[in-house]
Structure formats: structure tokens, C-alpha cells
Amino acid sequence: MTRSTAIATRELSKTYKDVRALDNVTLDLEPNRIYGLLGRNGAGKTTLMSILTGQNYPDQGTAHIFGHEPFEHDLILSRICFIRESQKYPDDFKVHQAFKAAAMFFENWDEQLAQDLVEAFALPTKRRIKKLSRGQLSAVGVIIGMASRAEITFFDEPYLGLDAVARQIFYDRLVEDFAEYPRTIVLSSHLIDEVANLLEHVIVIDKGRIVVDSDAEELRGAAVTVTGDAKRVQEFIGAADVLHRDSLGALASVTIKAKLSADQREQAKLMGLDLSPVSLQQLVVRSALSTNEGTDERTEARA
């Protein structure tokens, strides 16, 4: 299938002093899908999004949005919306003034949607942005991101400070609006379980490197935790790719990257082993940890 890509990067690298924020990132994102950009704090999520939106620039490699470099490219930029998690607003701006500015620059701006969301989040629009709580500040960013209806919209940890109800409102409205107005959405998050159901494709970044880049459907059931007698567990998993290992006396609990067939499941049952599914969050955490030998050793030592 040769669908035009919305976002394409090739060997993208960026270094801040002695920190390698991005390390050879090569990605292709198709239009009109919801992507999850997952990773720990400082993994490089914001840096990657900044470069994709022309707010920053790479040291090496290329980033293309709809086939063009976004840096200083107004035509391309006008099709993107990226409100960063730590977004700064003019000191003297009130909430409604930020929306007024956004309505000028984003051609697809939907004022009705913005108003609906203001009500849903109970956001005081006449208050100065400087005086808002962390949750209200996140709500401002979420509303601009949603109502701009930009062809590519980035949400950078959009839920910070939002309560559970407000987060659910965000997820629900996002899915609803996406169904009506499909567009490319990149949702950066470290609350993986909460957003797991929204995502069609998952990208996991760790220490600036892409460690997972696959469809969410493929990841569900891509790993399994085998628990039981340590020797039998070892016998069962054989040479499978081990993501995590816990042991307590003669018992072992090992997470492996493998899709089990019905036969294998039957065999596990006969061997008295317990199989449990691995959530997306666990899979991401395990994948991130196993790329980091230092952390791995600590886990082993504790176990």
C-alpha cells in the first residue's frame, strides 16, 4: 500500500550538551490514525515533537511533514498544531484571548467545539492564564489542540493535573471528534494504560531511540507472563526473548515476547504453568527496562 505519509523521519539525531535526546530516529506515520508516543520522562518525546513541528531543529537527519521540512515553512506549519506540556502564554493573556489567537491561525478552528470543551472542563475563560491551576492550564492546551482540527495534532502529556473525570472527557471527546474529522493525532504519554485503548499504533522511545514501533493490535498479546516452578518455566520458554524475570524461591515469573499458539497454551497448562496477559503498559515498561542493562541488573539484584 502506498499511502502518502504524514510524517517521515530519517536518522534523526539531536544532542543537548552531553545528552543524546534523539538517536537515529527513523519513523513513518500514516495520515488519519491515532499514534501513541510513549516513553519515560526525558526519553525524547518532546524533543521529537518539537522537531516535527519546526519549533526545534535536528543536528542530523531529516524530518518531513507531508513531504516538506517543517522548519520555517509557514504553509506546512499551518497544518500542524503542537501545544507543549510546558507551553508558555503571554503573561497578560486571558484564556479567551489565547483561543482568539488560535482561531486566527488555525483555519479549521471550530469555535463551537472550543465552547463545548470550555464548559465540559469548567474552565474560567476570563481568568488570566498565569493564574490557572496546572489542570486548567492543561485544559487550555487540550482545547486549542482539539478545536484547531489541524491535519496533524500533537498532544504532549495533555492530562497533567487533570482529574480523572476531565481526563475521561478528553479521551471521549477526542475519539468522538476523530471519528467525525479524521486526522493524524500523536498522543505523547506516560500514562500508558489510560490511553492504550485509543491508540492504533504505538511508538515507544527510550533514551532517544525507538524501541517499539508497531500496531497496537499486534502488541496486544505480543507478550505473556509465565509463572510456575522455575525449572518448568525455563523448560517452557526455551530460547524466547525474555523481557523480565522475577523469582521467589522455587517459583519464577518470566515475561517473554512471544505469541503463543493454542498448542503451546495447552502444553503450559499440562506443565502446571500459569499464563497471564501483559498489558501495553507492562510491555512498554519491560521493553524500556530491558534496553537498559544497568536498570536490568538492579531489577535482577532486587529479585
Next chain:
Amino acid sequence: MNRIMKVARMQLINKATFIGIPLMILISAFLFTVAIWWLVRRSGGDGVLYGGGAQAPMWYFLALGIQALTMTFPFSMAMSISRRTFYLGTLMLFSVCALVLSVFYYLMGLVETATGGWGLDGRFFALQWIADNNGFIQIMFYFVLMVLLFMVGFFIATIYMRWRHAGMVVFFTLLGLLILGIIALFTFTSFWDQFWSWALTWTAGSVSLWGALAAVLMAAGSYLTLRKATA
């Protein structure tokens, strides 16, 4: 509508910043000056009275140059505006504001002269050194001064946006060394007398020209610095 124009409109969303505050500074400086003149006349003072309050709003432009950048630039990035568009829109808006205010200064100078210095023989807008020139030079003088002060603020702010604190330290250290060097040079070569007698030959026209050159250099420097600044 053109995106450059939209940047100007965005800067104007809060009208107080670009229009209200400078006007308030000017009006209060003027009223204070007139009140003082009136007191001086009441207590029998004579001769022409000068007031330097007309420069008050100009210093605000220095702050405005810093604010327009540090406060609005990170937000303009979020509005998917290129640095170039942000730069052009902001400078255009400021130039228009400065031009309007310069014409206003000139017109107020005419009123001042016509009313015999507000009936108190005071000089607030029509300072002789400036008012003796033709209207064009007067307006250009105010305009260049305002733009120059704005550009000084803007330029320093771009250095901050690009290199943050390290940039500030390096910039002000170099600036300090440069000024110290010039003072030392003038002192060792006994150049001060010559310098001051040369400074006295300055006219509003020549100051405008040199000021304009400095403003253009700073505008170019700001643009080159802003090109790779990050929010």
C-alpha cells in the same frame, strides 16, 4: 488574511500593551510636567521652562521590545507561526505604532508652539533642538529613536531566547569590555575634548541617520539570532 498581519493582530489582542500603556505614560508625564510648570509660574519663576517627559514612553519601548519577544514568541511557536513571520509581523506592528506616535509628537509640538507653550511658556514636545527642523526630520527623529530603543530590547531578548543565561553573560561581558575599552582609549589619547566638541555638532537629522543605521543593524542581528531560537 496574511499571516504576517495576523501576528500583528495577535500582538494587539491585549491592546493595553502596545497602545494603552505608552499613551498612559505619555499623558501622566505630560500632566505632571504641566502641574510643575504651573507651580513654578505661581511662585514667580520666569524664562522658558523645559520638560523632558516626552521621552518617558520611549523607554517603555525598550521594555516592550523585550516583552514582545519573551512573552509572545513561545506562544507564536504554538500557533504554528514561523520565526520569520513572527519577526516581520511584530516589527511591522511596532513600526506603525512608532510612526503614529511620532506624528502625534510632531502635531502636539505644533499645538505647543501655537498656544505659547500651553500658556505657560513650557517646552514638552517642541524642544528647540528638534523643533527647529522641518516636520519630516522631526517625525523621523522621534520615529528612529523609538524604533532604535525597541530594537535594542528586541535584540537583547533574541540573544536570551537563543542562548539563554549563557548568552546574556557573554553579551553583557563583551559589551562592558567594549565600553571600558573605548573609555580607556579616549582617556589615554586625551580624545574627550574633541569628542564633546564633535558631539555638540550633532543635529536631529544626523542623529536620525546614524540611529536608523544602528536600528537596521540590530534588526538584521535580531533576525539572524531568532532564526534558530527555540521556545
